[in-house]
Amino acid sequence: MFSKACEYAIRAVIYICHQSKNGERVGLKEIAKRTDSPEAFMAKILQKLVKNGIVSSLKGPTGGFVLDKEQQEKIRLVDIVYAIDGDNVFNGCGLGLRECSEEQPCPIHDKFKNIRNGLSKMLHQTTIHDLAEGLSTGTSYLRI
Amino acid sequence: MFSKACEYAIRAVIYICHQSKNGERVGLKEIAKRTDSPEAFMAKILQKLVKNGIVSSLKGPTGGFVLDKEQQEKIRLVDIVYAIDGDNVFNGCGLGLRECSEEQPCPIHDKFKNIRNGLSKMLHQTTIHDLAEGLSTGTSYLRI
DNA sequence: TTAATAAAGGACTTATTTATCCGTTATTTG
DNA sequence: CAAATAACGGATAAATAAGTCCTTTATTAA
Numbered sequence: 001m002f003s004k005a006c007e008y009a010i011r012a013v014i015y016i017c018h019q020s021k022n023g024e025r026v027g028l029k030e031i032a033k034r035t036d037s038p039e040a041f042m043a044k045i046l047q048k049l050v051k052n053g054i055v056s057s058l059k060g061p062t063g064g065f066v067l068d069k070e071q072q073e074k075i076r077l078v079d080i081v082y083a084i085d086g087d088n089v090f091n092g093c094g095l096g097l098r099e100c101s102e103e104q105p106c107p108i109h110d111k112f113k114n115i116r117n118g119l120s121k122m123l124h125q126t127t128i129h130d131l132a133e134g135l136s137t138g139t140s141y142l143r144i
Numbered sequence: 145m146f147s148k149a150c151e152y153a154i155r156a157v158i159y160i161c162h163q164s165k166n167g168e169r170v171g172l173k174e175i176a177k178r179t180d181s182p183e184a185f186m187a188k189i190l191q192k193l194v195k196n197g198i199v200s201s202l203k204g205p206t207g208g209f210v211l212d213k214e215q216q217e218k219i220r221l222v223d224i225v226y227a228i229d230g231d232n233v234f235n236g237c238g239l240g241l242r243e244c245s246e247e248q249p250c251p252i253h254d255k256f257k258n259i260r261n262g263l264s265k266m267l268h269q270t271t272i273h274d275l276a277e278g279l280s281t282g283t284s285y286l287r288i
Numbered sequence: 289t290t291a292a293t294a295a296a297g298g299a300c301t302t303a304t305t306t307a308t309c310c311g312t313t314a315t316t317t318g
Numbered sequence: 319c320a321a322a323t324a325a326c327g328g329a330t331a332a333a334t335a336a337g338t339c340c341t342t343t344a345t346t347a348a
Binding site for chain 1: 152
């Protein structure tokens with residue numbers, strides 16, 4: 001569904017948000033460890049997230065990554081997916097046909113559209129804030 | 145959503161089914177052309193489909209690929225996806241966590257489950273026969 | 289102001305997916 | 319039977335995704 005990079009990205013943002021709510025800034029090492037992802041690869045992903053305004057960062061000692069109040073409330077799953085995987089999740093034909101359209105639909109066009117509309121709706125409705133909440137209440141986990 | 149190979153596979157099976165209904169056996173070259181896919185790669189994919197009993201094949205002159213009556217009615221999208229992409233579409237965690245479960249769910253577990261259940265249901269309900277029908281009636285297309 | 293810290297960024301490697309090439313095997317028709 | 323045809327199957331190449339390494343830049347605190 002999502003690329004590996006995108007999965008890591010979502011994990012990271014949820015974790016950073018969770019910690020940001022406690023007023024804690026988190027470093028790369030900690031993020032990689034707590035989200036069970038390769039550190040060097042995570043570094044690249046975090047760079048992209050910062051460039052896209054999804055997370056904020058500070059260099060130097062006591063530096064690290066953080067989600068400010070506005071980011072915590074505004075950032076949705078769709079923003080992360082879009083930043084990392086682009087729009088292919090939302091736009092492409094289910095069978096990979098370039099010419100597929102409402103006028104000249106592929107055989108699975110409508111059925112596929114239903115699924116993707118559901119996915120799109122979910123990604124738009126879900127904020128990081130909501131997801132981080134689960135970590136706080138202990139109803140969801142990023143790693144055991 | 146699906147791998148390129150899987151997209152090609154679905155296109156091919158729909159096309160073969162469409163032609164099989166007209167009692168026509170189709171060769172690799174024709175399949176590749178009519179589904180706009182690379183011939184050599186399609187050859188590999190067709191081999192896999194034959195091994196999985198999704199399509200039938202005959203060697204030699206007048207040979208080619210065909211869906212017999214039973215295959216036309218029985219084969220569903222899920223069978224093709226499963227044969228080519230395996231079960232990762234249906235089983236994996238949305239965030240790629242190995243330990244994710246109902247007891248220890250990842251933060252997007254339930255939301256993701258909804259989407260995937262919808263996808264799974266669609267793939268199980270949709271037979272190739274249904275999809276090929278659209279080609280016959282001119283309401284859907286594999287290429288312009 | 290210097291040492292330590294941590295993110296940024298470029299170059300590179302590894303793994304996987306996608307795609308091609310070519311010889312072999314089976315089948316049909318003359 | 320011989321020649322042509324078409325799928326089968328193994329090896330290989332190209333492209334993309336995943337992941338690593340190392341140097342530079344910014345910041346903080348002693």
